[in-house]
Amino acid sequence: MKTNSKVAVCKICKExxxxxxxxxxxxxxxxxxxxxxxI
Structure with a gap:
């Protein structure tokens, strides 16, 4: 599993x-x- 993306985004809303x-x-x-x- 590669993570080359320099921009991390929110898993839910992509912010x-x-x-x-x-x-x-x-x-x-x-x-x-x-x-x-x-919760």
């Missing part, structure tokens, strides 16, 4: 800003807040 690595994938902070509301 390029405010990314954090969450459980092995890049997710933006808005989506993390959304996920935490669901």
């Amino acid at each position: 390029k800003d405010n990314l954090v690595v969450y459980k092995g994938t890049h997710i933006c902070k808005e989506c993390i807040a959304y996920i935490k509301e669901l």
